[in-house]
Amino acid sequence: MKNYNQKMDEKKFRQLSRRELLKLTPILALGAFAAPTLQESLLKKGLHLSDWSSGLLFRKEHPAPTFADADVAPLASFPLNYYDVDDPGIDLDGWTLTVSGAVQKPGEYKLAQIQALQRVRQNTRHICVEGWDVIGRFGGARLSDFLNLVGADPTARFITVNCADDYYESLDMATARHPQTLLCYEMYDQPLTRGHGAPLRLQIPTKIGYKQAKYLTELKVTHVLDKVGYWEDQGYSWFYGL
Amino acid sequence: MRNTVIEIVRANEGSDKEEPIIVAQAVYEHPFVVRLCHWLNTIALFVMVGSGLQIFRAFPSFGAKIPERDLVNWPQAFAIGGWLGGALQWHLTFMWIYIGTGLLYIGYQIFSGNYRQVLFVRRDISGVWPMVKHYFFFGEKPPIREAYNPLQKQAYTAAIVLGVLSVLTGFAVWKPVQFSWLAWMMGGFHYARIWHFAVMWLILLFVFGHLVMVILHGWNNFVSMLTGWKKDPEYAVSGSDGTSDQ
Numbered sequence: 001m002k003n004y005n006q007k008m009d010e011k012k013f014r015q016l017s018r019r020e021l022l023k024l025t026p027i028l029a030l031g032a033f034a035a036p037t038l039q040e041s042l043l044k045k046g047l048h049l050s051d052w053s054s055g056l057l058f059r060k061e062h063p064a065p066t067f068a069d070a071d072v073a074p075l076a077s078f079p080l081n082y083y084d085v086d087d088p089g090i091d092l093d094g095w096t097l098t099v100s101g102a103v104q105k106p107g108e109y110k111l112a113q114i115q116a117l118q119r120v121r122q123n124t125r126h127i128c129v130e131g132w133d134v135i136g137r138f139g140g141a142r143l144s145d146f147l148n149l150v151g152a153d154p155t156a157r158f159i160t161v162n163c164a165d166d167y168y169e170s171l172d173m174a175t176a177r178h179p180q181t182l183l184c185y186e187m188y189d190q191p192l193t194r195g196h197g198a199p200l201r202l203q204i205p206t207k208i209g210y211k212q213a214k215y216l217t218e219l220k221v222t223h224v225l226d227k228v229g230y231w232e233d234q235g236y237s238w239f240y241g242l
Numbered sequence: 243m244r245n246t247v248i249e250i251v252r253a254n255e256g257s258d259k260e261e262p263i264i265v266a267q268a269v270y271e272h273p274f275v276v277r278l279c280h281w282l283n284t285i286a287l288f289v290m291v292g293s294g295l296q297i298f299r300a301f302p303s304f305g306a307k308i309p310e311r312d313l314v315n316w317p318q319a320f321a322i323g324g325w326l327g328g329a330l331q332w333h334l335t336f337m338w339i340y341i342g343t344g345l346l347y348i349g350y351q352i353f354s355g356n357y358r359q360v361l362f363v364r365r366d367i368s369g370v371w372p373m374v375k376h377y378f379f380f381g382e383k384p385p386i387r388e389a390y391n392p393l394q395k396q397a398y399t400a401a402i403v404l405g406v407l408s409v410l411t412g413f414a415v416w417k418p419v420q421f422s423w424l425a426w427m428m429g430g431f432h433y434a435r436i437w438h439f440a441v442m443w444l445i446l447l448f449v450f451g452h453l454v455m456v457i458l459h460g461w462n463n464f465v466s467m468l469t470g471w472k473k474d475p476e477y478a479v480s481g482s483d484g485t486s487d488q
Contacts, residue, residue, distance in 0.1 A: 010252045010265060017469040023274055024468065027281050030339075033289075043328075046335020057420045064419045065430070079307040125431060127418070130326065131301035132310075133432055206419050235327040237334065242419040 051239040058241050060174050064205035067123040073134045075188045080195040081128065081209065087194045088164035088215050095199050101159075101220035104151025111199050114183055117141035117149065121189070122180060124205035126212075127242060129231075138203045139186030144177045152221045160227050161202065162218035169202070169213040169229045175241065180205045183216070208240040246270070250473075271389050271472045273356055279347035280467055283405075286340040287445070289332055290408075292322030294442060296329030304436050337412065344405055359389050362399035366392035386476040394455075401448045404441055411438035 008016075032038045080086055096108035121139040147159075160170040175181060184203035185192055192198040197214025204212050210231045232238045247269050251262035272280075295316055302312045323329025351357040369392030375381030377393070384391070390398065410424060414434035418425040428434040456464055466472035 007249045007251050007262070008268075009262075010250050013250045013268065013471070017465075017471055020274070020277075020469040020471065024277060024281060027278070027285070030282075030285050043331040043335050046338065047331050049338060050334040054417075057417060059420060062420065062422075065422050065426070073306070077306060077308040125418075127431060128301070128307070129330070131297065131435060132303070132307035133435075134307060231327070235331060237330065242417060 102153035140182035140184035164215035275350040289336040293332035296321035362395040
């Protein structure tokens with residue numbers, strides 16, 4: 001508490017009040033967010049700050065909560081969100097995953113080769129950016145095991161995927177290597193249905209729904225992110241780790 | 243904490259022998275950091291609520307997605323961001339300002355000792371009901387001795403608690419895996435989202451009451467949150483020598 005004189009001249013009080021009011025003017029800097037030319041880049045910076053801190057908060061081994069079979073929602077109430085078509089017309093018998101980039105063994109991989117890796121089944125919560133959530137049962141191979149199979153460069157920082165429905169996504173390597181991140185070919189112990197991304201999708205319990213691309217056709221291991229993601233290019237967060 | 247009351251004087255130009263005329267009394271009620279945080283928070287809260295409501299529009303329900311039963315079709319005119327992605331940009335940007343302001347405010351209050359002006363404590367409990375009677379049931383006005391009366395302290399303390407809860411529930415919704423313990427305490431992600439929404443409405447309830455009181459208490463009270471100085475506070479005018487409350 002400042003010690004003021006007991007008596008103060010009227011003019012001096014007015015000056016003092018004005019000075020105290022002017023001290024608040026730095027707040028007007030927030031008005032930059034209302035300026036059309038600055039708004040977009042400021043919000044993008046804010047989103048980047050959130051993504052950057054999300055990366056710091058991410059713990060490589062920390063598992064997403066898993067649930068008992070009794071908590072799993074029936075397959076019929078597991079929503080199908082798709083951005084274009086729910087059946088991109090994949091020939092399931094002739095399907096292969098094209099692997100490229102910083103790997104020792106690039107090429108075409110059949111579903112049987114992925115299914116030959118250790119199968120993981122997990123009941124995890126799927127959270128959509130819209131706000132809804134559903135607990136489902138998923139099965140597949142660890143993406144980490146697959147990256148070992150293809151001989152991915154351990155110094156590579158990202159993976160990118162392309163999909164039969166022209167969707168595309170990318171992941172940081174820490175998330176790609178997380179033990180719960182799956183190349184998912186099963187839901188509810190059955191092969192993926194068309195609507196859920198047959199024959200192969202990403203299932204990542206540590207990420208928001210739109211990162212978990214369906215209908216995978218291509219996977220690339222890379223040092224530089226040349227393609228980000230379908231929704232990210234519309235303005236959504238890239239990292240969006242849960 | 244009693245603040246120093248000063249007298250604002252006007253030189254008596256009629257005669258140099260006479261004492262200057264006392265035109266008003268004033269008290270420095272709101273330190274700079276408190277005022278700064280108040281107005282920063284006003285803006286941040288406005289954006290957080292507006293963008294939050296736009297995010298809510300994407301799935302205005304707390305049930306399952308299938309079948310989806312919407313609670314309310316919230317009008318876009320009362321939302322910020324235009325669409326879900328835009329609203330998330332606003333929300334994830336202004337949350338830093340909201341959190342930063344909150345930390346600055348709480349840190350300042352604790353280290354400056356100014357928290358005594360605001361914090362609702364045990365001895366304030368008995369003063370709440372007389373104030374409620376006065377405001378809502380035409381009861382007699384209890385004597386005002388401090389900057390904030392007991393009901394005010396209770397409201398402001400509750401608002402600070404709600405602010406903290408809005409951040410905690412927000413982190414449970416944003417990071418239900420990394421902060422799985424936080425989400426777990428709220429019943430998991432699904433319920434954390436409900437809590438986050440409920441806390442927002444409680445904050446809006448406070449804001450409504452706050453604005454009503456600001457209007458009722460007039461100009462000098464409003465100006466005090468801008469300049470720090472409150473002219474002729476209720477608790478000062480009673481003193482016969484103008485220095486009763488020190």
